Amino acid sequence: MTRSNHSENWHELLLDYVLGNLASEEAAALQQQISDNPELQKELLALQEALSTLPYTLPETNPPSRLKASILHAIEESGLQNPSPDRLARALPPEAKERRAKPRIWQKSRILGLSTSIAAGLVLALGLDNYRLRLKLDTTAQLQQQVQQYRVELSNQQDQLQTTSTLVRALQRTEPILLYGLEGTGQAEGVTGRLVMVPGREEIVFVSNNLPTLSEKQVYRLWAIAEESASPQYCGQFRSSTIGAVHWSAPTTSCSNNPIQLLITLDMFEDSIESAGPLVMQGQI
């Protein structure tokens, strides 16, 4: 591992891991990679600790006072409580205290802990099988690149699945759907698209061909015109996708209230929605 050359990638992976955004195989592979790297272990620990401080900023809210009694009662009822633990702890000789400190619950705990460890180990082993084979063949840099590609691919697949599911749900409904045809203009001359909405719902699916890919800071915005003299209403934003289909939720259900015309503009991500960028597509039902 030439970690020093890829510290940024590692750091990004650690951040994604702590934020819960690595697939299980990726997470297992990452754990394996850092298992003998104290520096990365230290960084991972620091990130986990930092994230877990967020709740300290919440308003202090104490649970009802009865809850503590309820918890202690549950312990007593379950027989897990050691009778007079303080007195016994002080009175018993060390060897007796040691014996006393291992009631059934701890044996169960160990069995459960062992089972969890075995399960975790199996997942780790299965997940790492191919990973290790590749590790023998590839350089670390190539491997990193592959992981990154898999992550992008996985993300795209998830987006595609979500879009497909949304579209299927919309088409399965018994209530009528609104289907708009849109045509490109300006920068999107020659592009065509279809947009599906269900009256009274926020979900929107848009399918197009060759909609220009955007830079990181750009975004497409949808606007609905309810009636002849009405101002365009902002109905959410999206980015072009490699599969040509995207879905999103409109900020309000009024967007799907039978608008007579739809407009798509090209905007900078940071732009206010009080105004719109250049028109790139428009269409009617």
Added chain:
Amino acid sequence: MASDLTSPTPEQTPELTDLELVEALKDCDTAALSRLYDRYSGLIYGLALRILKVPEEAEDVTQEVFLKLWQKAGLYNPNRGSVSSFLVTMARSRAIDKLRSRGSRFRFLQRWQTSTVHNIGGEAPLESVSRQERAQVVHSALKNLSDKERRVLEFSYYEGLSYSETAQRLELPLGTVKSRARTGLHKLRHALKHSL
């Protein structure tokens, strides 16, 4: 020694650190659980309430967390994080599991067992201050984040959402969400560098 401002009731026993109290749990010492409850129940309940929005469910999570701590104190390894982090992570995991009403997306115990093994080498500075002081430290650290970074980080944390789910819910591009969440956590980690 911890200065516990959240449990004003004076006790005869000297103030114990979180680690000492967890060690005492292994000897089935309910007084130790009582002390830990006084110290962290507000934090755990507040977190669960923030995620679930329903007081009864937040109570359930709080109860589950402390019962689990009682039953499985042996799982806690100080080399893998502070007691506070252990409890917060467990509470968040259980609350989000409830929120999703399905299997454990956050396999907390597995993750805890297979996570880091770095030796902290003693009590972290934040462990030794009160809830109010910790809140001040974290508030101050969060000032290093832009409003947008903080919003994405907190939204995904409390809602238990992935980058793509967060992007969808906040109607932001996926890349923007990734960038803001990563940068936000990175900044928070460095702002708390001397406190963790």
